[in-house]
Amino acid sequence: MISVAEALDRLFALAPTPVPEEVPLLDAAGRVLLRPVAARRDQPPFAASAMDGYALRAADVSPGAVLCILGESAAGRRFEGRVGPGEATRILTGAPLPQGADAVVIQEEVRRDGDRITISDTAIAAHVRPAANDFAAGSELSAPRRLSPADVALLAAFGAARVTVGRRPTVAIISTGDELVMPGEEPGPDQIFAANAFGLHALLAAEGARPRLLPIAGDRPEALALAFDLAHGADLVLTIGGASVGDHDLVAPAAQAAGARLDFHKVAMRPGKPLLAGRMPDGSMLLGLPGNPVSAMVCGLIFLLPVIRAMQGLLPGPAPRERRRLAVALRPGGPREHYLRAVLDRDGSVRPFDRQDSSLLSVLGQADGLVAQPPDALGQDAGEMVDFVPFRRNT
Numbered sequence: 001m002i003s004v005a006e007a008l009d010r011l012f013a014l015a016p017t018p019v020p021e022e023v024p025l026l027d028a029a030g031r032v033l034l035r036p037v038a039a040r041r042d043q044p045p046f047a048a049s050a051m052d053g054y055a056l057r058a059a060d061v062s063p064g065a066v067l068c069i070l071g072e073s074a075a076g077r078r079f080e081g082r083v084g085p086g087e088a089t090r091i092l093t094g095a096p097l098p099q100g101a102d103a104v105v106i107q108e109e110v111r112r113d114g115d116r117i118t119i120s121d122t123a124i125a126a127h128v129r130p131a132a133n134d135f136a137a138g139s140e141l142s143a144p145r146r147l148s149p150a151d152v153a154l155l156a157a158f159g160a161a162r163v164t165v166g167r168r169p170t171v172a173i174i175s176t177g178d179e180l181v182m183p184g185e186e187p188g189p190d191q192i193f194a195a196n197a198f199g200l201h202a203l204l205a206a207e208g209a210r211p212r213l214l215p216i217a218g219d220r221p222e223a224l225a226l227a228f229d230l231a232h233g234a235d236l237v238l239t240i241g242g243a244s245v246g247d248h249d250l251v252a253p254a255a256q257a258a259g260a261r262l263d264f265h266k267v268a269m270r271p272g273k274p275l276l277a278g279r280m281p282d283g284s285m286l287l288g289l290p291g292n293p294v295s296a297m298v299c300g301l302i303f304l305l306p307v308i309r310a311m312q313g314l315l316p317g318p319a320p321r322e323r324r325r326l327a328v329a330l331r332p333g334g335p336r337e338h339y340l341r342a343v344l345d346r347d348g349s350v351r352p353f354d355r356q357d358s359s360l361l362s363v364l365g366q367a368d369g370l371v372a373q374p375p376d377a378l379g380q381d382a383g384e385m386v387d388f389v390p391f392r393r394n395t
């Protein structure tokens with residue numbers, strides 16, 4: 001069995017390369033910028049006032065000094081003249097500093113009578129933002145990066161109307177198993193609801209992919225063959241269940257019968273051992289997740305999301321980890337890397353749940369993340385450090 005790290009490397013090798021797509025800036029938030037964008041001009045393009053007040057020469061600012069107002073510099077409409085000794089202009093926030101002026105006194109620090117101002121005892125000459133104070137022409141927003149709202153604001157300030165981002169990968173999700181019905185349908189006595197597809201759909205959508213649920217495939221080769229046909233055209237074909245060694249676990253043989261080349265089957269991890277991956281004959285990637293609900297979601301976090309990020313153009317890398325203190329002792333691990341569902345205590349230490357069965361969605365729902373225990377780990381005492389993979393983290 002291959003390790004988690006090797007499985008991830010193989011998945012990155014299988015993942016289709018990002019496809020560039022140009023989008024209007026309004027559609028860019030949350031997308032992965034593929035090419036750096038450069039600012040078209042300095043910001044601000046001129047020395048600007050940071051306050052409402054009076055533009056003048058700093059040398060003229062002294063208690064009781066009287067200055068003559070020449071006119072007004074407003075944002076978007078500068079004062080065209082020159083400010084000389086003993087002179088000032090009205091100036092508003094964001095307006096260009098007139099020629100000759102090198103400072104601003106805020107209006108609260110002057111007394112105005114007609115076209116004269118008298119400087120107060122406490123006035124300070126300052127409040128000027130130099131040209132290019134924020135960024136200079138040619139400054140770049142680097143790529144690749146997932147664009148935050150702040151990035152979008154910066155790109156707008158650069159003057160970029162359209163940007164090149166990674167296309168959102170399409171994912172066809174196939175749930176397998178005679179026991180499954182969709183939520184909203186009436187289950188038979190031996191049936192359950194197909195929960196995993198919904199959890200994975202949510203994970204995928206939140207990561208920028210475009211997931212689509214295909215009809216549930218029953219445990220018959222023809223049903224899976226039809227599902228693989230329906231998945232045609234997706235960037236990634238994601239199956240759930242049927243990945244293990246049971247008599248009805250048909251995904252690997254059915255995929256091969258459909259022309260897929262399997263790259264690996266089984267990973268030394270718990271939960272998630274039956275994971276399989278390969279390539280479909282149309283070039284799309286195949287990822288087969290185990291059916292146990294927590295196994296499917298853990299594989300979603302540890303494998304699927306890093307792959308989806310790479311498909312959009314982010315640098316390949318594992319799910320981000322933190323080092324955290326254990327709130328309780330941890331038993332020795334087994335030969336497989338173990339991902340234990342855990343909550344964060346108030347003090348930031350992690351507390352794995354007692355119940356770690358991979359069917360327990362109710363436990364997963366309470367968890368803040370996964371303690372990652374390496375293969376053959378020794379037991380650890382409370383207070384010792386462990387790796388922790390947090391949920392709901394923006395990367």
Ligand SMILES: Nc1nc2c(c(=O)[nH]1)N[C@H]1C(S)=C(S)[C@@H](COP(=O)(O)OP(=O)(O)OC[C@H]3O[C@@H](n4cnc5c(N)ncnc54)[C@H](O)[C@@H]3O)O[C@H]1N2
Pocket residue numbers: 175176177179180192193194195196197240241242243244245246249271272273274289290291292293295358
């Ligand atoms: N003899 C062995 N048995 C099992 C092994 C093994 O190594 N030897 N591995 C176990 C492990 S680990 C896992 S994980 C499961 C996964 O097996 P499959 O991927 O074949 O999954 P299924 O058998 O189809 O289903 C397992 C379980 O999950 C439920 N399920 C399946 N799909 C969904 C869904 N979309 N939503 C909700 N629940 C789902 C299914 O009803 C089963 O209860 O195999 C172990 N067995």
Ligand code: MOO
Pocket residue numbers: 269270271272273274290292295296358
């Ligand atoms: O690996 Mo299974 O995924 O332990 O439940």
